Amino acid sequence: RKEVEQDPGPFNVPEGATVAFNCTYSNSASQSFFWYRQDCRKEPKLLMSVYSSGNEDGRFTAQLNRASQYISLLIRDSKLSDSATYLCVVNTGFQKLVFGTGTRLLVSP
Amino acid sequence: EAGVVQSPRYKIIEKKQPVAFWCNPISGHNTLYWYLQNLGQGPELLIRYENEEAVDDSQLPKDRFSAERLKGVDSTLKIQPAELGDSAVYLCASSPGQGKDLSGNTIYFGEGSWLTVV
Numbered sequence: 001r002k003e004v005e006q007d008p009g010p011f012n013v014p015e016g017a018t019v020a021f022n023c024t025y026s027n028s029a030s031q032s033f034f035w036y037r038q039d040c041r042k043e044p045k046l047l048m049s050v051y052s053s054g055n056e057d058g059r060f061t062a063q064l065n066r067a068s069q070y071i072s073l074l075i076r077d078s079k080l081s082d083s084a085t086y087l088c089v090v091n092t093g094f095q096k097l098v099f100g101t102g103t104r105l106l107v108s109p
Numbered sequence: 110e111a112g113v114v115q116s117p118r119y120k121i122i123e124k125k126q127p128v129a130f131w132c133n134p135i136s137g138h139n140t141l142y143w144y145l146q147n148l149g150q151g152p153e154l155l156i157r158y159e160n161e162e163a164v165d166d167s168q169l170p171k172d173r174f175s176a177e178r179l180k181g182v183d184s185t186l187k188i189q190p191a192e193l194g195d196s197a198v199y200l201c202a203s204s205p206g207q208g209k210d211l212s213g214n215t216i217y218f219g220e221g222s223w224l225t226v227v
Contacts, residue, residue, distance in 0.1 A: 008149070034215070043200060043218035044152065087151050095140060095204070096165065097216060099151030 001026055004090050006100035013107055017078050021103045023088030025071045032091040033071050037084045038102065044087055047069055047073075078107045111135070115201050119219035121225045127189035130222040134182065134203030141178060142216060143186050144200040152200055152218075158184065191226045196224050 006023045013019045025033075033050040048055065050062040050071050063108040075082055088100040114133040122128050134141050139160050144152035155174065157165040160181040169176065173192070178184040188195055204216040 004151075043220050045218070046215050049215070094164075095157070097142075097154070099144075099153070100150045101149070 002100075003024075003027060003092065003098045004088055004100040006088050006103050008101055008103060009097075010104040010106050013078050013105070015078055015080060015107055015109055017107075018074065018076045019078060019105065020072055020074045021086055021088075021105075022070055022072050023074060023100055023103075024068075024091045025092075026069070027090070027092045028066075028069060030090045030092050033062075033072050034087055034089040034091075034097075035060075035071075036054075036087040036099075038087055039084050041084050043101075048085070075105075078105075080109065083107045113201055113203055113217055115222050116200075116218035117222055118220065119223045119225075121227060122191055124193055124226050125190040127187065128191055128224060129185055129187045130184070130199050130201070130224075132184045132201030132219060134184070134201070135217055138203035138205055138217075139181070140204045140216075141184050142200075142202040142204075143184070144202060144218075146198045146200055146221070148197075153219060154158055155186070155199075188224075191224075193226050196226045 004025050035047040036044040037047040038044040046066045048057050054063045059076045063072045085102040085104045087102045090098050130153050136216040142159040143155040146152045156169045156176050158178045161178050176186045198220045198221040202218045
């Protein structure tokens with residue numbers, strides 16, 4: 001079983017739609033969690049950290065469920081510019097960051 | 110503030126040839142990472158440095174890959190000899206290091222070195 005698992009997609013949604021991605025992790029001792037965004041042929045960039053209480057940044061909401069060992073990312077009112085790959089990242093301890101394969105999102109007009 | 114700088118951006122070599130990648134991390138960042146990213150996959154850690162010490166190189170194929178960070182700043186990653194399967198993007202990243210708050214775990218990536226082995 002992979003340490004971090006994501007549905008690779010692609011998720012095809014129209015502009016304005018709400019879309020959600022889930023990510024599961026296997027190490028229950030994992031300490032911190034992040035979502036990174038990667039545009040085509042570019043480097044990954046931090047989108048947001050994921051806190052136990054859940055957190056929101058504009059149209060983006062991240063949630064953590066430690067009991068079920070998954071994190072989620074919700075994007076409301078999708079924009080064309082949201083088209084990218086979203087990488088789930090888990091700090092499994094001692095600054096070891098494990099990346100998922102990424103979920104590809106395509107927002108169409 | 111300058112980000113993580115990598116060179117070369119693109120490299121095409123024949124199999125069995127050597128290749129080297131260079132990385133300059135963000136100033137003041139103690140932790141440096143080399144990741145490998147294949148098409149359609151997430152980055153996979155090759156090696157992590159805390160200052161000049163390699164603290165996690167368990168995923169580095171040591172028969173052909175080597176890395177160094179002699180003065181705890183710049184780093185090089187070398188492949189010798191290269192194989193066809195080494196074609197990928199080699200990403201360097203840095204972070205402030207251990208002992209920081211949650212934001213200290215944020216890592217910042219360079220644009221990557223795109224390797225094609227033919």
